[in-house]
Amino acid sequence: MSRPTADSSRHAPALIVRQASPPNLETPFYALDGRLTPQPSHYVRSHFPVPLLDAQTWRLEVGGGVASPLSLSLEELRAMPSHTLSATMECAGNGRVYLSPRMPGVQWDLGAVGTAEWTGVRLRDVLERAGIQDGALEVVLEGADRGTLTDPGRTPGEIRYARSVPLAKAQDDVVLAYAMNGQPLTPDHGFPLRAVVPGWYGMAAVKWLSKLHVTDTPYQGFFQTTDYSYWQHRDGLSPQMIPMTAMQVKAQIARPAPHGSVTAGSVFEVIGTAWTGEGDITRVEVSTDGGETWADTEFLDPAEPHIWRRWRLDWHTPQQPGCVTLLARATDSAGRTQESGHDAGRGGYMVNFPLPITVYVKAEPS
Secondary structure (H helix, E strand, O other), X not given: OOOOOOOOOOOOOOOEEEEOOOOEEEOOHHHOOOOOOOHHHOOEXXXXXXXXXXXXXXXXEEEEOEOOOEEEOHHHHHHOOOEEEEEEEEOOOOOHHHXXXXXXXXXXXXXXXXXXXXEEEEHHHHHHHHOEOOOOOEEEEEEEEEEOOOOOOOOOOOEEEEEEEEHHHHOOOOEXXXXXXXXXXXXXXXXXXXXXXXXXXXXXXXXXXXXXXXXXXXXXXXXXXXXXXXXXXXOOOOOEEEEOOEOOOEEEEEEOOOOEEEEOOOEEEEEEEEEXXXXXXEEEEEEOOXXXXXXXXXXXXXXXXXXXXXXXXXXXOOOOOEEEEEEEEEEXXXXXXXOXXXXXXXXXXXXXXXXXXXXXXXXXXX
């Protein structure tokens, strides 16, 4: 099957600034056009200021529980066998603006999500080159960005952004990417190297990657425990705090845009996408009456692992002007369907209930 492509020459709509410094920029989701998101329109999530890195002096340090510690230049990584994959990446806080009461954090609407084609080296190839010692449990990915935070918790002074992935995931499909949609990474997107962890929320896709550390104990860093973790009930016990990993099943409406308008008594093409962290999207339904009834949509893309599917529905708009609420919900190959409400144990993260899109129906101009 051929890979989706992005035409870099087409006009890329400007990003929405949610925070200027450090840059937190949102894709205008209503402008969805094509299966891949152009790099200039792909959302940007930053916790600390963007580090200024020189491709000539930058190194990826590989250490911890390995037989042969490595210090790899960008050219050495580029000389290794390359791998390209298309993957949807969603910020764990995408859709936070729809939560009530208001939750702290960047107030993302629909656009902290995008799909890109990533090229780089497989993490497992780098680990194989270093030689993993017996007893290895996780691989810690550390970026060059650093700073202090006071929310959601106070950091112990200046820290670097870091997350870990289990060894099994690290040896499966994780890519250390130096290109996005066929072009070198920009500084905002992690130049010169970032991790891409297919199927997981974007907090695992560490940018400005500078260190890999193999460990035989669970990583307990700030962005693994204090932030990007949630309460989960297991086996009838009291809830436990665990790190966020795979994306939840989700569908979003791109057009009509929130608070947009349509003409009464017309046919409007509702467009959107749906994705899931594990498996494939098998069904998307849309409600045009606030959830009273649902209709199946038509897919525009084949089902593929770790990449969203676009869908469409011809909506026969009401004959009379007024305000309506549209909803979309997805089901995946594991039988998971979006639930109607938000799990309070997730705080301001993993927002995957059907999001209410308010649309105004206007009379046809006379």
